[in-house]
Amino acid sequence: xxxxxxxxxxxxxxxxxxxxxxxxxxxxxxxxxxxxxxxxxxxxxxxxxxxxxxxxxxxxxxxxxxxxxxxxxxxxxxxxxxxxxxxxxxxxxxxxxxxxxxxxxxxxxxxxxxxxxxxxxxxxxxxxxxxxxxxxxxxxxxxxxxxxxxxxxxxxxxxxxxxxxxxxxxxxxxxxxxxxxxxxxxxxxxxxxxxxxxxxxxxxxxxxxxxxxxxxxxxxxxxxxxxxxxxxxxxxxxxxxxxxxxxxxxxxxxxxxxxxxxxxxxx
Amino acid sequence: xxxxxxxxxxxxxxxxxxxxxxxxxxxxxxxxxxxxxxxxxxxxxxxxxxxxxxxxxxxxxxxxxxxxxxxxxxxxxxxxxxxxxxxxxxxxxxxxxxxxxxxxxxxxxxxxxxxxxxxxxxxxxxxxxxxxxxxxxxxxxxxxxxxxxxxxxxxxxxxxxxxxxxxxxxxxxxxxxxxxxxxxxxxxxxxxxxxxxxxxxxxxxxxxxxxxxxxxxxxxxxxxxxxxxxxxxxxxxxxxxxxxxxxxxxxxxxxxxxxxxxxxxxxxxxxxxxxxxxxxxxxxxxxxxxxxxxx
Numbered sequence: 021x022x023x024x025x026x027x028x029x030x031x032x033x034x035x036x037x038x039x040x041x042x043x044x045x046x047x048x049x050x051x052x053x054x055x056x057x058x059x060x061x062x063x064x065x066x067x068x069x070x071x072x073x074x075x076x077x078x079x080x081x082x083x084x085x086x087x088x089x090x091x092x093x094x095x096x097x098x099x100x101x102x103x104x105x106x107x108x109x110x111x112x113x114x115x116x117x118x119x120x121x122x123x124x125x126x127x128x129x130x131x132x133x134x135x136x137x138x139x140x141x142x143x144x145x146x147x148x149x150x151x152x153x154x155x156x157x158x159x160x161x162x163x164x165x166x167x168x169x170x171x172x173x174x175x176x177x178x179x180x181x182x183x184x185x186x187x188x189x190x191x192x193x194x195x196x197x198x199x200x201x202x203x204x205x206x207x208x209x210x211x212x213x214x215x216x217x218x219x220x221x222x223x224x225x226x227x228x229x230x231x232x233x234x235x236x237x238x239x240x241x242x243x244x245x246x247x248x249x250x251x252x253x254x255x256x257x258x259x260x261x262x263x264x265x266x267x268x269x270x271x272x273x274x275x276x277x278x279x280x281x282x283x284x285x286x287x
Numbered sequence: 288x289x290x291x292x293x294x295x296x297x298x299x300x301x302x303x304x305x306x307x308x309x310x311x312x313x314x315x316x317x318x319x320x321x322x323x324x325x326x327x328x329x330x331x332x333x334x335x336x337x338x339x340x341x342x343x344x345x346x347x348x349x350x351x352x353x354x355x356x357x358x359x360x361x362x363x364x365x366x367x368x369x370x371x372x373x374x375x376x377x378x379x380x381x382x383x384x385x386x387x388x389x390x391x392x393x394x395x396x397x398x399x400x401x402x403x404x405x406x407x408x409x410x411x412x413x414x415x416x417x418x419x420x421x422x423x424x425x426x427x428x429x430x431x432x433x434x435x436x437x438x439x440x441x442x443x444x445x446x447x448x449x450x451x452x453x454x455x456x457x458x459x460x461x462x463x464x465x466x467x468x469x470x471x472x473x474x475x476x477x478x479x480x481x482x483x484x485x486x487x488x489x490x491x492x493x494x495x496x497x498x499x500x501x502x503x504x505x506x507x508x509x510x511x512x513x514x515x516x517x518x519x520x521x522x523x524x525x526x527x528x529x530x531x532x533x534x535x536x537x538x539x540x541x542x543x544x545x546x547x548x549x550x551x552x553x554x555x556x557x558x559x560x561x562x563x564x565x566x567x568x569x570x571x572x573x574x575x576x577x578x579x580x581x582x
Contacts, residue, residue, distance in 0.1 A: 026377035033374055034391055040410045040448065041394070043417045047409065055415055101302040108299035113292040120300065122565060127311045129561045131509035133530035134550040137537050138314030161310045164303055222399045224512045225534075239399045253415065260402045267397025268390075275390050 041264070048257035055253045070258035083238030084262065086152065087221065090235065093156035095216040098163040099209060106171035107197070111180070124165040135161065136229045143230055152235045155227045156220075163216040170215060174208025207277050214274045221267060238263055321547035339548035349549060351524060352532040356508060359528060363446055363507045368500060370447070371454025372492070376484070378459050392452040404516025407445040411517070431518065435525035442514045442526055449513065450503060457499040461492035494571060501564045508557055529553055 047055055048070050049063040058064075074080040108114070109121060139158050140149070148154040182204070186196040202209065228240040242259050322339055343349050379385045395403070411431050413419040422429040431441040465487065473483045511530035514520070520527035520535070527535075533553065537546035 026379075029374070029377040030379070030388060033377075034388070037391060037395060037448065037452070039417065040406045043410050044406050047415070059415070059420055061417075097306075101306055104299035105303040108296035111290060112296035113290045114294045114296040114300075117296075120304075122562070124303070124307060125565065126558055126561065127307055129505045129557050130311070130554055131511075131530055131533075131550075131557065133509065133511055133533045133537075134318065134554055135311075135314050136534065137543075137546075138317035139310075141317060142314055157306075157310055160306055164307055168303060218397050221397065224399060224401045229538075239401045242401065242405065253409070256405060257409065260405050263399050263402050264394070264397070268394060271390050271393045271397060275386050275393075 044257050044260050047253060048261045050254060052252065052254050067254075070254040071262075073255050074258055074262060080238075080241060080259070083236060083241035086231075086235050087227075087237040087239070088266070090152040090155040090159070090227065090237070091217055091220045093152060094159045094163060094220045095213050097156060098160055098167045098216045099213055101160075102164055102167035102171055102212065103202075103209075104197075106168045106175055107201070109168065109172045110175035111183070121168075124168055128162045128165040128169075130161070132162075132223065132225045136225055139226060140229050149230065150232045150234050154230045155235060155237070158226045158230055159220045159223060161226075163219055166215055166219065167212045170212040171205070171208055174205045174211070178204050210274055211277050214270060214277070217270055218267070318547045318550050321543045322551050325544055339544040340552070343545055343548045343552065346545075348532065352527055352529050355525075355527065356529045359443075359510075360504060360507045362443055363450075364500065364503055366443070366447055367451045367454050367503055368496070371451050371499065372458050372496070374451065374455040375458035375462055375492075376488070378455070380463075389456070392456060395449050396453060398449075400512035401516050403445065403449050404513045407441060407448070407513075408517045411441045433522055435522055438518045438522060438526050442517060445513055445517065446507065446510070450506070454499045454503065457495040458492050461495040462488060465491050494568070497564065497568050497571070501561065501568070504564070505557060505561060508560075 046062060049066055049068070050060075051065055051067050051069065054060065054063065054065050109117060135158075143149045143154045143158070148157075178201070182200065183196070186200050191200065224237070224239045227237045231237065231240065238259065242256060242263075323337075324334060325338070378388055398406070410416045410418045411429075413423050413430060419429060419431075428434075429437050431437045469487050470483070473487060478486075509530050510528060511534065514526050514528060515531055518526045520531045533546060533549055536542050536549065
């Protein structure tokens with residue numbers, strides 16, 4: 021049987037992508053003595069103890085809950101404010117529109133490191149430090165511009181005639197927007213939500229700076245595994261595996277839109 | 288599509304404006320405030336003028352970090368962009384395999400940055416990691432915590448692992464939009480594989496490729512968490528990039544003035560480069576829409 025060269029390339033690339041992840045999963049199923057003692061390509065002494073530690077200890081699993089709370093809040097806020105703005109950019113010329121659009125994009129470009137300290141001071145001074153909403157608002161910095169950008173691309177593809185027909189039929193703007201327009205760009209909303217979820221989920225610098233106990237994200241909790249008795253590698257690996265799971269689930273649901281979304285509807 | 292002029296559209300943009308102003312402009316003003324003032328605590332500020340900027344422009348520490356950052360971004364772009372295009376050309380076009388490949392490729396993109404760091408930290412360790420262990424077994428002297436070159440290789444391999452899929456997926460989306468008729472025409476003309484790539488696929492990918500380069504430039508230029516977890520900026524300062532240095536300065540040493548001046552210059556560099564990209568991109572958009580539809 022002849023193997024196609026393109027299949028070979030893809031196989032090699034996917035192996036390169038999967039090996040580090042496999043290694044993490046492998047380690048999460050081993051005991052610490054096996055990890056540090058012997059070098060094995062698969063767990064000889066299969067154990068779920070590492071996962072049990074995480075799923076029974078509130079200080080661990082609350083990290084996941086916190087992360088999911090602020091990620092969902094951020095996604096909802098970002099999409100809600102980006103929808104009307106993207107509509108305005110896709111349908112109308114108005115004073116300063118080009119400059120405004122670029123200014124929005126610059127926020128996607130600003131390094132979170134620049135904003136870490138000012139954010140800390142801002143949210144401390146208004147009493148929002150260590151709350152989920154603080155992180156959700158902070159992540160709007162880069163997610164709102166991105167959502168506007170993606171949604172604008174999708175909305176441009178919807179013909180104007182639809183808007184006009186709806187107005188002639190006596191639809192008011194809000195009713196038209198909710199009942200007719202939003203269903204038309206549903207896939208665009210899905211893609212934008214996916215990206216907001218993704219960037220909020222993976223971000224650590226801001227979410228760690230803005231929280232201490234009550235809203236601490238899982239990513240920050242993971243630094244706990246360094247203790248006096250040395251690294252708890254097994255638990256660290258298990259925590260890592262569990263942070264990949266929500267992402268993998270989300271990808272599976274939007275897989276048909278991913279390629280389109282990555283092109284931001286602008287191909 | 289013609290747009291109508293309507294200044295009331297501002298009302299639709301208003302929520303975004305308020306939200307982004309709150310989360311971008313206010314903090315930025317704080318940074319500007321620190322950059323031009325000196326403080327000894329207690330919220331007392333003394334005008335420092337351009338003193339901090341002067342100090343930063345001449346600081347060898349900043350020059351070092353900037354040089355390393357530029358080198359890092361250049362290497363990243365030089366590897367990820369060609370590799371991404373190559374992978375995209377080889378991806379299955381439709382069917383079950385295409386979905387599966389898409390999902391697997393997108394996986395690294397959705398792993399939290401510090402977990403990416405942790406994965407590679409473990410993967411590269413000589414005692415417990417597959418990569419480190421294999422390299423050692425092959426007789427190579429590899430230790431990313433002691434050797435600057437090894438640290439660089441590890442950080443770059445990690446970034447290639449993490450982000451090449453983004454470039455590939457963008458290019459893939461561009462390729463998907465090429466009508467089959469183009470390929471058929473090329474086959475009739477007996478165009479070589481290279482000619483098909485050069486004159487059909489590359490021009491069609493140009494738009495998404497620019498987005499990819501822009502995103503990869505911005506994100507690699509402000510990379511923080513991944514190298515911080517893997518190497519902590521070491522050994523020595525060899526993998527201390529701009530953001531790592533900045534956080535060290537602002538949060539670690541609390542040198543607010545210099546750190547703020549640093550931030551502003553950092554921001555301006557990214558802004559400048561991004562503006563150039565953005566202008567090129569919008570110009571391309573315009574010239575593309577001037578071409579009439581069809582062959």
